[in-house]
Amino acid sequence: PDESGHMMTLIPFKGHYFGSPQFNEEALLNMDEFPLREDDIVLCSYPKSGCHWVWDIIHILVAGKIPSDEEIIDKEAFMMEWQPSISYDSLPSPRVLNNHMTFNMQPRDLLAKKVKTVFIYRNFKDVAVSFYHHHTGIHDYEYNGDFGSHLKRWVAGLTDSGSPFIYTQGWEKAIADHPELPVFMSSYEDLKESNLEEVRRLSQFLGFSYPDDFLKQVCDITDFSTMKARKGDKSFKNKQGQPVMYRKGQVGDWKNEFTVAQNEWFDEVIEREMAGSKLTFKYTL
Numbered sequence: 001p002d003e004s005g006h007m008m009t010l011i012p013f014k015g016h017y018f019g020s021p022q023f024n025e026e027a028l029l030n031m032d033e034f035p036l037r038e039d040d041i042v043l044c045s046y047p048k049s050g051c052h053w054v055w056d057i058i059h060i061l062v063a064g065k066i067p068s069d070e071e072i073i074d075k076e077a078f079m080m081e082w083q084p085s086i087s088y089d090s091l092p093s094p095r096v097l098n099n100h101m102t103f104n105m106q107p108r109d110l111l112a113k114k115v116k117t118v119f120i121y122r123n124f125k126d127v128a129v130s131f132y133h134h135h136t137g138i139h140d141y142e143y144n145g146d147f148g149s150h151l152k153r154w155v156a157g158l159t160d161s162g163s164p165f166i167y168t169q170g171w172e173k174a175i176a177d178h179p180e181l182p183v184f185m186s187s188y189e190d191l192k193e194s195n196l197e198e199v200r201r202l203s204q205f206l207g208f209s210y211p212d213d214f215l216k217q218v219c220d221i222t223d224f225s226t227m228k229a230r231k232g233d234k235s236f237k238n239k240q241g242q243p244v245m246y247r248k249g250q251v252g253d254w255k256n257e258f259t260v261a262q263n264e265w266f267d268e269v270i271e272r273e274m275a276g277s278k279l280t281f282k283y284t285l
């Protein structure tokens with residue numbers, strides 16, 4: 001229980017917590033041995049950092065065309081923690097997979113085969129708010145705490161996916177330590193602020209050289225309101241009947257949730273927990 005007395009259902013694993021019944025024990029136990037292919041693309045992010053957005057962008061870039069509603073591919077069906085690797089064996093190359101795991105939980109093949117890795121991060125305050133709504137909105141977590149209690153729980157790593165600071169620092173260090181691993185790194189805020197430039201950079205990283213008018217179409221079709229209108233109705237709903245993955249899609253919504261005291265405290269937490277990090281976090285645009 002947290003300080004408001006509310007519980008959250010969590011599954012401990014390798015010093016980490018998973019909080020959703022979809023996590024598959026066999027998949028997790030065998031993750032080291034997950035056979036990746038040289039031409040796989042693995043999208044990695046802490047939850048609520050823009051994974052669905054970038055997932056859709058990558059798929060359109062790989063397909064080379066704007067998808068019809070039926071052709072939009074559901075990210076959840078390709079989460080490496082949710083199904084044993086055999087489930088992905090019959091997929092044609094290049095496979096696009098995704099996960100929310102720390103670097104040290106990634107399959108050995110990621111480094112061994114130098115698999116293209118897309119790493120997306122987001123400012124901690126917006127993630128805090130987005131994740132709070134995620135945990136209180138999804139029935140399976142059975143969580144009803146208030147924002148302040150959730151924030152403390154999250155900082156302590158006692159939520160789904162564990163500490164955001166350990167996750168982010170671990171990835172930052174691994175990327176610096178392994179220059180041989182091809183990594184595209186961007187942030188939710190840079191994707192918002194410099195949408196076309198970031199999508200062009202991602203496209204080049206994946207080995208494509210599309211003209212700007214196609215890349216502009218990719219930006220338009222993956223824009224929050226367009227995607228919400230196309231996918232929101234069909235996607236997973238929270239207790240209030242709203243789509244879980246399409247909430248506000250803004251930079252700076254944290255200002256509507258944090259009190260002044262919470263914000264001051266959280267600034268100190270970030271400074272302490274991210275000491276030494278060279279990543280830039282934009283809390284407002």
Ligand code: A3P
Nearest residue numbers: 048049050051052053130222224246247248249
């Ligand atoms: P908010 O809760 O702040 O609105 P993830 O996909 O990693 O789970 O992240 C979910 C967050 O990204 C949610 O943030 C969601 O609304 C936002 N989001 C989803 N699709 C988006 C898109 N196409 N463009 C921008 N933000 C998007």
